[in-house]
Amino acid sequence: MKVTVERTPESEAKLHVELDWPEIESASDKAYKRLAQRYNVPGFRRGHAPRTMLERMLGKEAIYQEGLDDLIDNAYRNAVIENNLTPLTQPHVDPEQSFEIGQPFNAIVHVPVLTPATLGDYKAVRVPLPDLETTEEQVEETVERLRQQQAAWMPADRPAQIGDQVTVDLKLDSGERTISNLHDNEFVLSDERAGIFSGMDEHIVGMREGESKTFTTTIPEDYGNPEFAGKEGAYDVTMKAVKEHELPELNDEFAMSIGEYANMDEVRAAIREQLRTQRQRDANRDLGEAVTKALTESTTYNIHPLLVQDEVETMDRETRRMLEDSRLTLEQFLDATNKSEEAYREEMQPEATERVKRDLALAALADAEQVTVDDDEGAQWYEMMTALSGRRERWNALNASQKRSIIARLRRDKALDRMVEIATEGKWPPAPEAADQTDVADEAEADEAAQAASAEANAAAAARAAAQTAEQADATASSAPTGSNEATTSAPTPATSGAPHAASAQGAGADAAPSKATETATDAAASEAQAEE
């Protein structure tokens, strides 16, 4: 047997396999023994049928062909190991001539392979260090937000204003049709209302409890339902109650009401700490991105289209899983965003290419920097991640390829850390601050873990909310005030900490680099944005 390996510029490997007859003969003997085990020949026990009987049943060529396949398969496997190839798909065998008994046989095996990226001068990459300072304004801003969240709706004996919560009976007609007829509906007055109810709020402003009013507005031209778009809407509104937002005072009582803090100083300290870790996390992510960008730009690639295709499939699966969490099918999602499946896939191409480039570059970097990840680290990471998402799974329950892919991923993460170290000349991550902060840090960590755990749930919730928004776009509108009301009042309240929730959900797990949680959260945010469009 003679095998020569040739690499083509299209990131494919071409194996020329030459086989002579005695080899084929002996391989077919082995093949016969195996085939005899597989086929049931009447009159013989399995595996005991003579070769002539089997040949009569399957044909002479079939047994030789089986032997040939074995030989080529073997040659291919050895070539892959000896030449250190990473095949991307099953190989394709191209026979050079038709097979004849007693004749040598040549074949060419084509297989797309992964071509490792060639790193540029990665050691020269430098990125500026991020600024970690938190200002008093930022702290105060968070305090103010907390205050808003803690505020209660108190009855107000005055005309309604923008920002007040009102309870009204509301009837909206357009022409002959009654679009909406609501009783005791609560919502918050806003001067930025979109959709079918736009323009309504300014008429309601100034009404007192018990008053009634009729007025008309023009439904916007771009409203989703063409039946009503651009038409007059006639309102009949009776004010039932006006409530104003009463902000709590910033005193010890307030500090205690939001968590286990004795006074405002403690709250501020906690917020400062929170913001600092938050910034560090953001900075970590930004640095990672900047470094990856620099790295991918300086690297040369030879990417087989299959790799990108695979990545698109992965992204598609991720999207589907995310949608599933919000009980949507991909078809519904595509309908809502008005995209064809081809366009949706086409759209993923550039990002998929970027991801492939990133992975290849980091893998190459890991090789160059001799980064290693052993099984234990993989097990630790996996069990921690699954524990965080609520279902503890065992590392040993995974099969070898799953383990390999997790370890490869950890190795890339580590390589990225190493790259950040190179690019910042070892000044990142910053050394931890004085020891007396450890308590708070611990708390923050625990918090972070909890948030990471809830991040997936949050992402799901966000996607669900987005889906609802999409549905409402078409609704016959009766639920719109309630919907917007909900959006204002039911903004998620953080457990004990002051940091804005959605942001921390995104940042959570960024420490441990691109974890599942981060990806899901960002994706969810993206889909939300799309749905809102």
Place this chain on the structure above:
Amino acid sequence: MEITEVIKHGLITEKSVMQQNTTTPTGVVIPRYTFAVALEANKHEIRMAVEHMFGVKVLRVNTMRMPGKAQNLRTRKGIFHKEERPWKKAIVTLAPGQSIAELQA
């Protein structure tokens, strides 16, 4: 009976293939071939039939009646009784060195 009606078909099974190649302790191959034959055929007729059909010399014929086996089939549509017909098997010993290519495995 007509000579063409005697032999139904040859049998190739693990056992019959083994018997085709039995050797005596002195190393002589004594080939024996197995046939399904007509139930009413006798050893003389079988010898004649084999010798004429395959052009070989027959030394000995052993025959045996094989029972038609009965079996009950339980199906969704009820229980069925099925009986196979009895048949006759003949093991024909040829002169040493001879063979029947059609039945060789």
